Amino acid sequence: xxxxxxxxxxxxxxxxxxxxxxxxxxxxxxxxxxxxxxxxxxxxxxxxxxxxxxxxxxxxxxxxxxxxxxxxxxxxxxxxxxxxxxxxxxxxxxxxxxxxxxxxxxxxxxxxxxxxxxxxxxxxxxxxxxxxxxxxxxxxxxxxxxxxxxxxxxxxxxxxxxxxxxxxxxxxxxxxxxxxxxxxxxxxxxxxxxxxxxxxxxxxxxxxxxxxxxxxxxxxxxxxxxxxxxxxxxxxxxxxxxxxxxxxxxxxxxxxxxxxxxxxxxxxxxxxxxxxxxxxxxxxxxxxxxxxxxxxxxxxxxx
Ligand SMILES: NC(=O)c1ccc[n+]([C@@H]2O[C@H](COP(=O)([O-])OP(=O)(O)OC[C@H]3O[C@@H](n4cnc5c(N)ncnc54)[C@H](OP(=O)(O)O)[C@@H]3O)[C@@H](O)[C@H]2O)c1
Numbered sequence: 216x217x218x219x220x221x222x223x224x225x226x227x228x229x230x231x232x233x234x235x236x237x238x239x240x241x242x243x244x245x246x247x248x249x250x251x252x253x254x255x256x257x258x259x260x261x262x263x264x265x266x267x268x269x270x271x272x273x274x275x276x277x278x279x280x281x282x283x284x285x286x287x288x289x290x291x292x293x294x295x296x297x298x299x300x301x302x303x304x305x306x307x308x309x310x311x312x313x314x315x316x317x318x319x320x321x322x323x324x325x326x327x328x329x330x331x332x333x334x335x336x337x338x339x340x341x342x343x344x345x346x347x348x349x350x351x352x353x354x355x356x357x358x359x360x361x362x363x364x365x366x367x368x369x370x371x372x373x374x375x376x377x378x379x380x381x382x383x384x385x386x387x388x389x390x391x392x393x394x395x396x397x398x399x400x401x402x403x404x405x406x407x408x409x410x411x412x413x414x415x416x417x418x419x420x421x422x423x424x425x426x427x428x429x430x431x432x433x434x435x436x437x438x439x440x441x442x443x444x445x446x447x448x449x450x451x452x453x454x455x456x457x458x459x460x461x462x463x464x465x466x467x468x469x470x471x472x473x474x475x476x477x478x479x480x481x482x483x484x485x486x487x488x489x490x491x492x493x494x495x496x497x498x499x500x501x502x503x504x505x506x507x508x509x510x511x512x513x514x515x516x517x518x
Contacts, residue, residue: 216240216241216280216281216294216431217240217241217278217279217280217281217308218235218240218241218243218280218281218282218283218431219243219244219245219275219276219279219281219282219283219325220232220235220242220243220244220245220283220284220285221244221245221264221266221282221283221284221285221286221314222245222246222266222284222285222286222287222331223242223244223245223246223252223259223283223285224244224246224248224251224255224501225386226385226390226391226420227284227331227382227385227420227423227424227427228244228283228285228286228406229255229342230387230420230421230423230424231283231285231424231427231428232244232256232259234424234425234428234452235428236258236259236426237248238428240261242256242259242260242268243259243260243261243262243275243279243391244256244259244260244261244262244282245262245263245264245266245272246261246262246263246264246277246304247264247265248261249261249263250493253371256331257517262275266286266306266309266310266313266413267309267310267313268313268376269312269313269314269316269317269320269494269496270315270317270353271325271376272313272314272457273317273320273321273506275347275427276314276317276318276321276325277320277321277322277323278352278507279324280326280327280413281325281326281327281328281329282318282325282327282328282329283328283329283427283431284310284311284314284329284330284331284367285331286306286307286310286331287303287306287310287331288302288303288306288307288313290303290333290335290356290481290485291392291481291485294479294480294481295355295439295479295480295481296312296480297409300355301357304362305360306361307331307359307366308362308363308479309363310422311330311363311366311367312366314316314328314370315328315366315369315370315373316365318370318373318375319373319414319506320489324373324374325375326375326376326434326435327376327377327431328367328370328375328376328377328378328401328440329378329415329427329430329431330363330364330367330377330379330380331363331379331380331382332360332363332364332367332379332380332381332382332434332439333356333360333381333383334382334383334416334492335356335357335359335360335444335484335485336351336352336356336361336364336381336439337349337350337351337352337359337487337490337492338350338351338352338353339352339484339488339490341413341414341491342491343414344447344490344491344493344497345441345490345491345493346441346461346493346496347381347438347439347440347441347495347496349361349490354483354484355416355480355484356484356485360381361500364379364439366369367379367448369485369489371437376434376437377437377438377440378430378436378437378438378440379438379440380426380427380430380440380442381440381441381442382418382443383416383417383418383441383442383443383444383492384416384418384443384474385418385420385423385470385518386416386417386418386419386512386513386516387420387467388422388516388517391420393507396454396457397404397461397517399459399467400458400461400463400465401461401463403463403464404467405454405457405461405463405464405465405466405467406454406465406468407450407451407453407454407465407467407468407469408450408468408471408474408486408487409468409469409470409471409474409486410468410471411449411451411454411468412448412449412451413449413450413487413488413489413490414447414448414489414490414491415448415449415450415452415453415489416443416444416491416492417443417448417453417488417509418442418443418444419504419506419512419514419515419516420445420516421443421503421505421506421515422442422444422504422506425502425505426440426442426494426497426502427442427467429497429500429502430437430497432450435500436496436500438481438496439495439496440496440497441492441494441495441496441497442494442497443492443493443494444494444504444506444507444509444512445493445498446507446508446509447491447492447493447505448509449489450489452509453509456509456510456513457513460508460510460513460514460517471487474486474487
């Protein structure tokens with residue numbers, strides 16, 4: 216298969232490229248810095264793309280079998296100023312819109328578009344089980360996800376299968392949320408955030424990649440798909456398991472007011488409003504999680 220990965224230079228994309236190359240797919244990575252991609256993955260083709268102009272994409276896209284779009288300004292890297300929110304939104308909307316426009320203009324269209332999204336789409340109702348049918352929430356993150364998904368869905372009208380990758384918190388040692396939590400735990404200052412009762416919809420990075428590849432190969436999967444481990448846990452359980460795997464105490468909760476002060480508006484949706492996500496579509500489609508259990512996942516990641 217010839218596969219394009221937009222945003223392939225990022226955390227999830229790099230892991231995905233490794234798997235795709237190992238399974239002998241032809242990989243084309245779109246990046247604002249293709250020279251860096253080429254250095255890491257000489258076996259992949261790296262093309263410059265500004266993440267917003269569709270005209271340059273038409274030729275690259277022609278004859279490609281699948282497009283995976285992972286582009287997006289980081290949600291958690293900086294405080295949500297007005298400008299930062301614009302960046303978070305426009306990096307997602309502009310890139311997705313341009314990809315769909317380019318698909319429309321190609322002679323040989325890809326059969327599938329796998330587009331990133333997030334569990335931040337959903338409404339926050341603390342004890343409900345959240346499958347793909349659950350309604351949208353309110354607030355900035357949820358609105359971003361809705362608009363992002365609407366742009367991707369337009370490819371369906373062009374005869375392309377569209378999969379919306381509603382991803383939870385991806386766990387890995389060197390990047391993402393777990394990476395940020397490791398230092399305080401290792402320094403004996405670990406503890407849960409807020410009251411600890413909020414859900415923590417995690418997924419091992421290997422399962423994230425495997426699930427994307429599964430959705431790529433299984434033609435019956437389409438629309439929104441939850442990517443989170445099938446055993447939902449709360450923040451407090453997550454921190455206890457992390458402490459236990461690291462042989463460190465999880466004893467120093469970080470109070471809500473301190474996090475709100477430190478992080479501003481993003482603290483609410485990112486830290487205090489986790490959903491009890493159920494990956495119903497993946498389970499029904501027969502996907503087997505390699506790490507359904509948190510303790511095993513952490514053992515593997517931190518080994
Ligand atoms: N990681 C998670 O836990 C998680 C959870 C839920 C959803 N997601 C979503 O899944 C996707 C991939 O996640 P990730 O963690 O792999 O992302 P990432 O590493 O933060 O970024 C992915 C790529 O997006 C491009 N990018 C970043 N900022 C941009 C901007 N302002 N304008 C244009 N392009 C920009 C970059 O590509 P170049 O620099 O090469 O151009 C980057 O490599 C994202 O859309 C993210 O929102 C991730």
